[in-house]
Amino acid sequence: MDRNLNLTEGKITSTLTKLALPIMGTSFIQMAYSLTDTMWLGRASTKAVAAVGTAGNLMWFGSGLILITQVGLGVSVAQSYGRNDIEEVKKYISHGFQLDIFIAILYSLLLFLFKSQIIGFFKLNDFEVIRMAEEYLGIIAIGIIFHFINPIFSTTLNSSGNSVTPFKLNALGLIANMILDPLLIFGLGPIPSLGVKGAAIATIFAQFIVTFVFVILGKKSNNVYSHINLFMKPDFRYIKRMVKLGFPPFVQTAIHSGISMMLTRIVAGFGDTAVAVLNIGSQIESIAWMSSEGFSSAIAAFIGQNFGAKKLDRIKKGYHKGMQILGSIGAFATLLLIFGARPLFTIFTPKDPTAINEGIKYLRILGLSQFFMSIEIGTAGAFNGIGRTLPPTLIGVVFNILRIPLALVLSSTTLGLLGIWWSISISSIIKGILSPVLYNYVLKHRLEDLSKN
Secondary structure, eight states: OOOOOOTTSSOHHHHHHHHHHHHHHHHHHHHHHHHHHHHHHHHHOHHHHHHHHHHHHHHHHHHHHHHHHHHHHHHHHHHHHHTTOHHHHHHHHHHHHHHHHHHHHHHHHHHHHTHHHHHHTTOOSOHHHHHHHHHHHHHHHHTHHHHHHHHHHHHHHHHTTOOHHHHHHHHHHHHHHHHHHHHHHHOBTTBOOOTHHHHHHHHHHHHHHHHHHHHHHHHHSOOTTTTOOTTSOOOHHHHHHHHHHHHHHHHHHHHHHHHHHHHHHHHHTTOHHHHHHHHHHHHHHHHHHHHHHHHHHHHHHHHHHHHHTTOHHHHHHHHHHHHHHHHHHHHHHHHHHHHSHHHHHHTTOTTOHHHHHHHHHHHHHHHTTHHHHHHHHHHHHHHHHTTOOHHHHHHHHHHHHTHHHHHHHHHTSTTTHHHHHHHHHHHHHHHHHHHHHHHHHHHHHHHHHHHHO
């Protein structure tokens, strides 16, 4: 099943697209886990959606923790491949899994032991919503290690040019989740109705299946991660480099998720329906976000390999081709969210007209920023590929933090709840303008240094 692409040769657009499409498909699949949960829970109650959406902020923070290993490992493996240093590739992969599992265990314990205090932070108004959020988070905490491991398996293969295998295996997990969700949420025959607990169990079990198949595949074929040694003595040179590369993207995502938690707390002041609208709306918006993240991973791998091979012109052209494609994705998402707002939101809460009306406003306001968001995310991947993960982090952190005071100011005016949505959209537009400007400046100096060595 190995289908590795040599990203340092061939036509740029076709090579980049061939690598990106399966990664984007994998990103869609990861997004579809939450969408599936939200769609079925929305048919149970708006309160269930609010509960899972609140707990979902902690999953988002967990995804940020994964980036410490995922970005550092992905960049290191891609550049090592570009240098044809396979022994170094193997060492990075073994150390990457050690680091990722260690972080996963610590985070799992934190969520399980302090779930009540964590959910209490959001100051939810309804006791039933609080209870369901704690139940969901407690179950997710037990199996979150699979949520951590699967992206690392995928990244090792993506960085070697094989993005098809991760797509297939993650698709298997999604199918399992789609089957289990309605069965466990609503019950069938001897299977009891478990509500939000059923959604959590379905997600964990589906991700376990993906991990299991990744492991079996590694034992039966000569995949890049087939020779992982989890019990080797750590060489902290490898861990240090991965943390150095991955920590800035983690900080950006951690702050972003922290800001999302603060915004959820502000939104909770407008009622549980408003919290549900934020959860559902962000899930729908993630269609463009996750598509861009997927293509961004392809750009990082493409530029990483060519940076390792010192193919300077190919790095420049790869970025420009990538931005053309991402710009098209963002433009399509803008049109979709603005003109398709009502049917999109109705899918998730067909029986709640108040939530639908508020959701339409959310999607149309956020729709204005989708093009700029796609450009920002894709440019972050290009930064990762040249080994400069700090600049996009600084842009993301500064303007994401500004969302809090902007949301407080705008929501205190006649805009009310809409002011919070505008704070998100405006900051995304600014980030999408600044990111490519800074990238071209950094790239110029980075390539000058590379050409001298």
